[in-house]
Amino acid sequence: MTGTEPYYLPSGDEIGIFEQCHRRNMAVMLKGPTGCGKTRFVEHMAWRVGRSLVTVSCHDDLSASDLVGRFLIRHDGTQWQDGPLTRAVREGAICYLDEVVEARQDTVVVLHPLTDYRRILPIDKTGETIEAAPGFQLVISYNPGYQRMLKDLKPSTRQRFVSLDFDFPPAEREARIIQKEGEADHATAQALVSLGHRLRALQDRGLAEVPSTRLLISAARLIASGIPVRQACYSALVSPLSDDASLVGAMRDLVDATFV
Numbered sequence: 001m002t003g004t005e006p007y008y009l010p011s012g013d014e015i016g017i018f019e020q021c022h023r024r025n026m027a028v029m030l031k032g033p034t035g036c037g038k039t040r041f042v043e044h045m046a047w048r049v050g051r052s053l054v055t056v057s058c059h060d061d062l063s064a065s066d067l068v069g070r071f072l073i074r075h076d077g078t079q080w081q082d083g084p085l086t087r088a089v090r091e092g093a094i095c096y097l098d099e100v101v102e103a104r105q106d107t108v109v110v111l112h113p114l115t116d117y118r119r120i121l122p123i124d125k126t127g128e129t130i131e132a133a134p135g136f137q138l139v140i141s142y143n144p145g146y147q148r149m150l151k152d153l154k155p156s157t158r159q160r161f162v163s164l165d166f167d168f169p170p171a172e173r174e175a176r177i178i179q180k181e182g183e184a185d186h187a188t189a190q191a192l193v194s195l196g197h198r199l200r201a202l203q204d205r206g207l208a209e210v211p212s213t214r215l216l217i218s219a220a221r222l223i224a225s226g227i228p229v230r231q232a233c234y235s236a237l238v239s240p241l242s243d244d245a246s247l248v249g250a251m252r253d254l255v256d257a258t259f260v
């Protein structure tokens, strides 16, 4: 293990399962809401297994060429340039595709031969087929709540991954994370967790995205830097979550009730 350990507080046996998957060349899907620790987990695991990490944030314009590579036109001809996936395959790195469902279906299909016993990446444009170097592992993240409304991963893709379920950490653990990552004292961290739970309950009243651990940490950081507590919560928690006047009002009331 090299470099500094990325701080990650486990919630269950996800570290052990991931280690086994890494050892046995199995691809992994991290399932859970945004801001609940999936990226931090994969950073931590890459450090733990001693592999470099190549991260790609997927979006609906992401093409297979963006992942695999393309010919660049130069003054003296054309030159092939590996994309991030190809780099990871050659180097034996962990390739993390964040929010993979956002990517176009033809992009996702490129991943298939890397997720089974073949462990190969055919590059149509060069005619080359690369065998994945030892240590290469594919990890994708997936937000089921969000995706259900919009898009979904095909069953033929889903079944190629071992899935680890993530959620916001239990209260006591979330408070520890906020203390450490948000430089908060114990009482402030606990109050933010309790506010987070109250705000998350507003989902029943139409709040589309609930406050994540990440947002609670942002509020803690503003507080630690001297911004008055309620203002920090309005700016870091309330305003990013909604523009709807009645929801914003309800959230502000919850902030005021938590930090009287």
Ligand code: ADP
Pocket: 007, 008, 009, 010, 011, 033, 034, 035, 036, 037, 038, 039, 040, 041, 169, 177, 181, 213, 214, 217
């Ligand atoms: P996701 O990838 O699920 O959207 P992140 O991994 O970016 O979420 O998590 C957001 C932030 O929350 C991280 O940068 C980290 O500060 C914190 N965090 C969440 N869960 C944990 C955890 N279990 N251990 C340590 N930090 C965590």
